[in-house]
Amino acid sequence: MRYSIITINYNNKEGLRHTIESVISQTSQDYEYIIIDGGSTDGSVDVIKEFADHVNYWVSEKDKGVYNAMNKGIAQAKGEYLVFMNSGDRFHSPDVLDLMADHHEYIICGKVLKGDSTIPSGHHKPTISLVDLMRGSLPHQAMFIKREIMARHPYDENYKILSDWKFCIHALVYDNCTFRNSDVIVADYDTSGISTNSNGLLAKERKFILQEMFPPRVIKDYQRLAPVDDELLDLSVLLTQTVGARRLAKRFIKLLLRLTHKK
Template identity: 75%
Template sequence: MRYSIITINYNNKEGLEHTIKSVINQTFKNYEYIIIDGGSTDGSVEIIKQYTDHINYWISEKDKGVYNAMNKGVAQAKGDYLVFMNSGDCFHSPNVLSSVTNYKEDIICGKVLKGNSTTPSGHHKSSITLVDLMRGSLPHQAMLIKRGLMVKHPYDENYKILSDWKFCIQALVFDNCTFRNSDVVVADYDINGISTNSNGLLTKEREIILKELFPQRIIEDYELLTPVDDELLDQSLLLTQTVGARRLVKGFTSLILQFTRKK
């Protein structure tokens, strides 16, 4: 088993060094390390040069965005699995890779810790369905993806935030690839990234991707799942599996929230 760890970076030298250290401290050493820098001017290149003995490939040049940089990394990768650990994010512990080496599924997904949280977040079911993906995204930093899948479905560079979500739908739904959910905490996630500061772009991209991939009748079902309040609705959806019941739960939840907000 060989991993290709890909780090993309732009003007984040402190975060980059933090990420590099978490990579080279992994106890499992059968990996290659690839860094794609977007032409940084803040000293990031000097940081990369300090660690060249641990880096198999790196480049610093202007790119067309996050997913263009990731695709550049994929093009250089030769490992069995790809791991995207962007600058500022880091492996949760030195034993992450050694903890997952016996898994063989096409996509393996662990957990992340966001910011200062001590509660792991991510997917919490052994399997994954279209409804799961319609309602949320897998934590990108915690995914290990077979390289062949990424070659088949490179990240769509037309999107700034949700191309990895589109990839998951293509791979897990349309290709029906194998999936394993793991309790291993893979990454500590930097919450200052673009996906957590999207200023409404996330919702817009989600709508465009849905229209691109699905007929309108499927999108109408998806709209029934749109949460009024994520946490409350997540709890209530555990109690039901039918679309009709979800509609009832959503309406009931809306009434509860309206009542509590007036008080």
């Protein structure tokens, strides 16, 4: 079995219905479907029962939060790749699973459409670096993750928003897992979720995770690079690839930082 599709839900009956319909409409049938409900009281369980013939495993019980629910789904999964499509999120088209079938890296990341936007969001470089990860996170709705690496690094349930970001740092930096960027639009992303409406919690969790995973000297570099425009940063990195240009690159970066701080 290639895919384990995991949906978590709590009191989002209509969003859950939309998600389920997008899953069962996939042209590929090489998947199992797992739904973890947090003890909903709004009729969500009735929706699950309505589609029970298409669901391989489901449970409705109280949990300790989003990542606890996602870890419950991981524990039940048997597929080669895990796909998290939480209630309210939808596969962008019925052929998404077929379009992703030829990739074999540990982590494959496609694109998402947020809300009413028609411009795909996500990672737009062929590979991914530490700087990329420290400046932003990958959309979990568009990620296909090998189950074995998720079993090694389950989501840290101490965080409410950014445990998936912490997982990416573990897998892609510390474990050096293979990665592929895909232009396939995987999901239509529901922007009403907790990560979109975090009321400052996102910045706090990012700070705590950085402090947990990196020494102060690395965090200092991150703070220096964070304001620098992506294209200018890429150019500075390109300059450092030749020994004779390193001194020029250092001056170039210092100049950029001065200009940035003056804005």
